[in-house]
Amino acid sequence: MNHPVAVIGAGPYGLSTAAHLRARGIPVRVFGEPMVSWRSHMPEGMILKSVPSASNIDAPQRGHKLVDYCDAAGIKRLVTDEDLISADTFVEYGDWFQKKLVPDLEQVRVVSVDRREREGFELKLDSGEQFTARAVVVATGLSGLEHLPGEFAAAVPDGPTPTGPVSHSAQHHDLSRFAGKELTVVGAGQSALETAALAAEAGASVTVVARGKGRVRFGAPPWHQPRFRPETPFGNAWSLYALTYYPHPYRHLPPQARHFLVRRVLGPLGAWWLKDRFEGKVAVRDVAGIERVTVSQGAPVLSVRTLGGRADELSADHVIAATGYRVDLAAMPFLGEGLRTRLATSRGTPRLGAGYVSSVPGLYFTGMLGGSSYGPVMRFVCGTEFASPRLAGHLASAHG
Ligand SMILES: Cc1cc2nc3c(=O)[nH]c(=O)nc-3n(C[C@H](O)[C@H](O)[C@H](O)COP(=O)(O)OP(=O)(O)OC[C@H]3O[C@@H](n4cnc5c(N)ncnc54)[C@H](O)[C@@H]3O)c2cc1C
Incomplete structure (x- = not known):
């Protein structure tokens, strides 16, 4: 099948996934407004909570980390846990990453995705265009998932x-x-x-x-983090280490254990x-x-x-x-009714297998949408390091 893969989303996860797919020689069309959640839906003057080592958008090639952007832009190098990253700098980093690795991003909305009868997916764009994709990666992040109790x-x-x-x-x-x-x-x-x-x-x-x-x-500030515990982007603790670097077994835990971990380990x-x-x-x-x-x-x-x-x-x-975000497939109206009813879910979120594939072959979810299967690290930019190569690897072997 010569049809491209469609990546829906141009935030950190969509851009990172697209870069990995492209590096494998897979034709990709990428849709969305670059870094829009950071540019328009976070307060002006905001500083990232994540430290520089946990704020890289993962790329398959060297030279695309936050510090590489700082060098290219000629600004102060952001490296240590005490270096604070402004949201403005992070947006500029994302824009730089996009121009270098996803230069043909299409700034249009996907209005519908439906399964084709035999194989592949039918997508409609708000430009009026309709096309077929061999696989679809949903990386729509926070969009539309604002939660109001x-x-x-x-x-x-x-x-x-x-x-x-x-x-x-x-x-x-x-x-x-x-x-x-x-x-x-x-x-x-x-x-x-x-x-x-x-x-x-x-x-x-x-x-x-x-x-x-x-x-x-x-x-606690970086200089008061407990010693003799492993370092992670979120602080020094064994529980954080397991969730950050070994998210593989997470999806095999019972739902109650997963929800407990999300609330307790990375609570407010x-x-x-x-x-x-x-x-x-x-x-x-x-x-x-x-x-x-x-x-x-x-x-x-x-x-x-x-x-x-x-x-x-x-x-x-x-x-x-400021009551957060909740993944809910019903809040993703571009997913056709036929697709939504075929998706296996856990508390309204898609249940994913190895390589971030859903129960519909060829349909992948990443970022926060993969959180119920791969854990709380998927809510943060550093999760791209785990997710993107694995998703791209799975997609390449199944649909490459
Ligand atoms: C206030 C706040 C502070 C945060 N601070 C941090 C932090 O310090 N560190 C950290 O790691 N994380 C932080 N996060 C979490 C962070 O937002 C996510 O980790 C990250 O943005 C997720 O990236 P994403 O690519 O999945 O989605 P997003 O960045 O939300 O991008 C979504 C993309 O999808 C596109 N899109 C949506 N619907 C469609 C459609 N129908 N068609 C086409 N395109 C579509 C949008 O245009 C956009 O390009 C913070 C979140 C908030 C709310």
Whole structure:
């Protein structure tokens, strides 16, 4: 079959997979906006939580790591765990990687993917073009997977919006719109804490509402990491080492064990360098739970249960739900109904075999979409090092 392979997505995972496929001589068409999640759906001024050694987009050839970009751009080399990477620099690195290794990226959306009767897939693009692919790699990352817990539903029946009473953290790039306003940020992960600090620096009065006692915590700086434990991009610990470098057995664990590991091992924790920018500038309100969010005279009101078990109400000018992302095939409307119903899933996420192939031969998922099979490392850029060569190797032997 001479048809190309279609890679849907031009973030770190799509670009890395495309580079690996191309290096194997496989014809590829790659679709998406380069680095769009980083460029438009993360706050301006953001700094990566991951350290330089864990922020490389994996390529089959030497010379495409973050430090190689720094050398090419003539900027300070980012190498040690204390070198902080701005999101702007990371976007420029991704753009540089794309121009070098995926120069013919097509900046169009894929609107549908369906299985062809005998073999291959039929794709439609928003340019109106229709074509056949021998295999499809879905690397659509965070797009469309923003998660808003059920208690927010009554406040925003049509979904969150940046200009309404409630938004999702992915809907903001410029936080200066909150200057002089009372802002509540819900969540305790890095995204919540950094959004809160940046909004406070922009002149907002910010409260973080976190579920549970003492949930807002920050990691230890590199010089205080425990010794005699293996180093990983996320800190020094045996559990992190296993999940980072040996994700192969992950998919054979029972679902409860997998979900436990995701929550416990890489649970919410602010970056060490954020602590000083956060403490004393952002208020924290620990609650037992948020029962519901309503809107009164255009402003959001959080009905919470306090740690002591009382009911209370918290009001603000705006609430940002930094409540993360959840993989859900139903939120990927470009996958045709026929395909979706044939996909084996685990809690709404595709179940993948060796080489990231789904239960539909020729259909692959990578990045966060592979997380339920290959573990939490797939939520981070460093997972490209494990995923991309394996996916490309499998695809080359099955469809090359
Ligand atoms: C606030 C925040 C901070 C983060 N910080 C870090 C960090 O410090 N370090 C780290 O390793 N990770 C971090 N992450 C996680 C990081 O976002 C992911 O690791 C990474 O972006 C995933 O890359 P991806 O290629 O899978 O998807 P994305 O980067 O989300 O890219 C998705 C691509 O798919 C394309 N696309 C989507 N739908 C279609 C369609 N229908 N047709 C065509 N193209 C489509 C988009 O245009 C885009 O090109 C952070 C995430 C957030 C939200």
